[in-house]
Amino acid sequence: MGGAADLNGSGGLGQEHGTKNPNWLLLGRICGTMRFIYDRLSIFLAALLVVGGTLALFRRVEALDDGSSLLVESGRHLTTPVEAWLAWGCIVFSTVIYFRNNCYGAFLQGTNHVALSRRWESAYGFLSILTSFATLILGGGLLGLVLVTQLWVLLSAWQGHRLARMVFGGRFRAFPPAAFDREIFAFAWSPAWRAGLGAFMSFGLVQISGLLYAQSEDTVAVASYLLGLRLVQTISQISQAPFYSKLPMLSRLWAQQKVGEQVALAQRGMSWAYWSFVIPFILLGLIAPALLDFIGSQTPFPDPTLWGLLGAAFLCERYGAMHLQLYSTTNHIVWHIANGVTGFIFVAVSLWLFPEMGVAALPMGMLIGNLTFYCWYSARLSHCKFALQWPSFDTHAVGWPALCLGIYLLYVFQS
Structure with a gap:
């Protein structure tokens, strides 16, 4: 999009104000290869969910027959094993479709249409919440709830496909169909596998820890932790939106060698992102327990210590992740190192x-992993690459949000 003539980005360097037209031919080859790869990955994901996911759920679902599972009663409706397996089948189908359509989301993000796609995702998410409440109130049960939520997942995937074919006057429709381009794949493979491994070692390990802990017999503690983790x-x-929505522009500024503008834009985006995390986190910690009591929820809000540890761990993760994303605009991907080492520390400390500490060991492991490696490693990369002023850059970006969170944590841990 910066006008690069080839995959190395040579054609886009040093041009004025990004006036050169995007390289649509090269972008078409990239999208064609991306669609080819996503087709194959979707088949692999479907097999993984059908086999691995089904085995993981088997004991819980079959327990519905003897009434030993907490999933038996949902509102005024009793869930049977048949309904539970139908619900799982719906989730598998919608998950694979949504994953396949991520290639359209990647196109929208890369062409600086992040805000457009996020608005639609937010709208569908809000409608999903409303219809989910309505389903529960009407006694739709587990199957009804899953059908409603997964319908919005499918609609969101369809909307991404539709938007990709609408922007730039429908230029995406003129791109070649899914086709493997060896040159594109060879260039993209190195950063892709590193980013994929890095994502698994961060987000993936956290999700897996929740699934493993969910096998515990202490169902109340499990439900409370999973609720807090989800929130x-x-x-x-x-x-992430205030910073991640600027990634396409940050990449373009790097290709145009406008590093000063890139750094200033990144600092503003980071600052807004930190505030966007800290303010909702504190507000939720203050009002959510009362709200859950008011609606008669059987799942308690996490205790203050657990909630505080989760907040501190995720704020540190946001700090390291945004510095890593800024560095990644140079197309030098080291996610596998940053997240790999951090993930290893997380697992070791948690065990x-x-x-x-019980379940509190999980967020404590995240926090220690982030503090001992992820934060300083990621920040060091971006500070060295872009000659960021230390400590003024980070003080202006994260200083006040971190102070507010620290005051809240002191209040929480002392109460």
Whole structure:
């Protein structure tokens, strides 16, 4: 999009104000290869979910027959094993379709249409919440709830496909169909596998830890932890928007050698992202327990210590992740190192502390992994590459949000 003549980006360097037209021919080859790869990865994902996911769920679902599972009663409706397996089948189908359509989301993000796609995703997410509440109130049960939520997942995937074919006057429709381009694949493979491994070692390990802990017999503690994890992950994902929406422009500025503008834009985006995390996190910690009591929820809000550890761990993760994303605009991907080492520390510390701390060992492991490696490693890369002023760059970006979170944590841990 910066006008690069080839994959090495040579054609886009040093041009004025990005006036050179995007290289649509090269972009078409990239999208064709991307669609080819996503087709194959979708088949692999489907097999993984059908085999691995089904085996993981088997004991819980079959327990519905004897009434020993907490999933038996949902509102006024009793869930049977048949309904549970139908619900799982719906999830597998919608997940594979949504994953396949991520190639359209990648096209929208790379062409600086992040805000457009996020608005539609937010709208579908809001409608999903409303219809989910309605389903529960009407006694739709587990199967009804899954059908409603996965319908919006499919609609969101369809919307991404539609938007990709609408922008730039429908130029995406003129791109060649899914086709393997050896040159594109060879160039993209190195950063792709590193980014994929890095994503698994961060987000993936956190998700797997929740699934493993869910096998515990302490169902109340499991439900509370999974609720807190889901809430803080949602806040974290929302807070990414102010910075991640600027990634296409940051990459373009790097290709045009406008490093000063790139650094200034990154600092503003980071600052807004930190505030977008800290403010909702604190507000939720203050009002959510009362809200859950008011609606009669059987799942308790996480205790203050667990909630505080989750907040501190995820704020540190946001700090390291945004510095790593800024560095990645140079197309030098080291996610596998940053997240790999951090993931190893997370697992080791969590296993070590679990006998003493219980479920709190999981966010403690995340926090220690982020503080001892992820944060300083990622920040060092971007500071060296872009000659960022230390400590003024980070003080202006994260200083006040971190102070506010620290005051809240002191209040939480002392209460």
